[in-house]
Amino acid sequence: MAEPLTSRLGYLLKHAQLNFSQSGARALESLNITGRQLAVLVVLDVAEPLSQLDAAKELGVDRTTMVALIDELEDKGLVERRRSPDDRRKNIVELTAHGKQTLTEGERRHQETEKAFLAGAGLTPIEADLFVRILKRLATDAETPDDQPEDKT
Amino acid sequence: MAEPLTSRLGYLLKHAQLNFSQSGARALESLNITGRQLAVLVVLDVAEPLSQLDAAKELGVDRTTMVALIDELEDKGLVERRRSPDDRRKNIVELTAHGKQTLTEGERRHQETEKAFLAGAGLTPIEADLFVRILKRLATDAETPDDQPEDKT
DNA sequence: TATTGTTATACTCTATAACTATA
DNA sequence: TATAGTTATAGAGTATAACAATA
Numbered sequence: 001m002a003e004p005l006t007s008r009l010g011y012l013l014k015h016a017q018l019n020f021s022q023s024g025a026r027a028l029e030s031l032n033i034t035g036r037q038l039a040v041l042v043v044l045d046v047a048e049p050l051s052q053l054d055a056a057k058e059l060g061v062d063r064t065t066m067v068a069l070i071d072e073l074e075d076k077g078l079v080e081r082r083r084s085p086d087d088r089r090k091n092i093v094e095l096t097a098h099g100k101q102t103l104t105e106g107e108r109r110h111q112e113t114e115k116a117f118l119a120g121a122g123l124t125p126i127e128a129d130l131f132v133r134i135l136k137r138l139a140t141d142a143e144t145p146d147d148q149p150e151d152k153t
Numbered sequence: 154m155a156e157p158l159t160s161r162l163g164y165l166l167k168h169a170q171l172n173f174s175q176s177g178a179r180a181l182e183s184l185n186i187t188g189r190q191l192a193v194l195v196v197l198d199v200a201e202p203l204s205q206l207d208a209a210k211e212l213g214v215d216r217t218t219m220v221a222l223i224d225e226l227e228d229k230g231l232v233e234r235r236r237s238p239d240d241r242r243k244n245i246v247e248l249t250a251h252g253k254q255t256l257t258e259g260e261r262r263h264q265e266t267e268k269a270f271l272a273g274a275g276l277t278p279i280e281a282d283l284f285v286r287i288l289k290r291l292a293t294d295a296e297t298p299d300d301q302p303e304d305k306t
Numbered sequence: 307t308a309t310t311g312t313t314a315t316a317c318t319c320t321a322t323a324a325c326t327a328t329a
Numbered sequence: 330t331a332t333a334g335t336t337a338t339a340g341a342g343t344a345t346a347a348c349a350a351t352a
Contacts (some may be wrong), residue, residue, distance in 0.1 A: 013170035014293035089310040121290040137274040139168035
C-alpha cells in the first residue's frame with residue numbers, strides 16, 4: 001500500500017547522516033574529539049579571532065550552547081579564552097598550538113572519511129561530486145514555497 | 154585554510170534533513186500529525202497487524218519509545234490497541250477508520266512535499282531520481298570499513 | 307538601556323532499569 | 330526464566346529566562 005519506510009526521503013537523509021556521523025566519530029575517536037568539536041575548531045580557525053557570540057552565529061547555535069562547547073575545548077587545551085581589550089564584555093577565542101595540530105589532523109581524517117563514505121557506497125567520483133552539489137542545494141535552499149494543501153480527510 | 158563549514162558532508166546532510174522535515178511538518182500541520190507519527194501509521198498499515206514490539210523493530214526504535222508513540226496516536230483516535238488473543242502479553246495495534254483516512258491524506262501530502270522539495274532545489278526529475286538512488290545506498294550501506302587512521306598529531 | 311558571557315532551568319528525544327502480567 | 334508492555338528515571342542536546350559585567 002504505502003511506500004516502504006526505506007524509500008522515504010526524510011528517513012534516507014536521517015540515516016545517511018547517522019551513518020556518516022558514526023564514521024566520522026570513529027575516525028576522530030583516537031584524537032579525543034567529537035565531530036561537533038572539530039566543527040567548532042574549523043569555525044574558530046580564521047585570521048581575525050572570533051568572540052563566542054560570533055562563533056555561535058557562524059555555527060548556527062545559541063550563545064548558551066557555545067559556552068558549553070568552548071568549555072569542552074578549553075578543558076582539552078585546544079582553545080583559550082581571553083577578554084577582548086576593545087570590548088571587555090567579549091571573550092576572544094583562539095586555538096592553542098595543540099588545537100591547531102588537532103584541527104589539521106582532524107581535517108585530514110574528516111576528508112578521508114568523506115571520500116571513504118562516498119566511495120564505500122560504490123559511487124564513482126563523478127557521481128559523488130554530483131551528489132554533493134545537489135545536496136548543497138537542498139541544504140541551503142532553506143525555504144520551499146508554503147503550499148499548505150487543504151485538509152481532505 | 155580549512156574548507157568552509159557549508160561544504161562539509163555532515164553539515165549538508167543534517168541541514169538537508171532539517172529543511173525537509175520542516176517542509177514535511179508544515180504540510181502535515183493542518184492534519185494534526187507529525188512526520189514521525191505518519192511514519193508510525195505507515196509501519197502499522199500492513200495486512201497482518203503488528204504488536205508494539207514488532208512495530209518498534211520495524212521503525213528502528215526502542216519498545217519504550219513505541220509506547221509513547223502509540224499513546225499519542227491512540228489519544229488522537231488514529232489507532233487502537235487490543236490484547237492479542239494468541240499471546241495476552243502482546244498489544245495488537247490497528248488503524249482506526251480515521252487513522253486510515255489520515256494516513257492516506259498524509260501520504261499524499263508527503264509525496265507532494267518530496268516532489269516539491271526536490272523540484273524546489275531546481276533538480277530535474279532525472280537528477281532527483283539519481284540523487285534518491287545514491288542517498289538510498291548511503292543510508293543503507295551501514296558499515297563503512299573501519300580504517301581508524303594512526304594518531305599523527 | 308543594550309549586549310556578552312554565564313548559570314539555572316526546562317524541554318525534547320531517546321535509552322536503561324525495574325515492575326507487572328503473561329508465557 | 331523469558332518476553333511484552335509499562336513506568337520512572339536519566340542522559341544528550343538545545344533553548345529560554347535571569348543575572349553580572351560592561352558598553
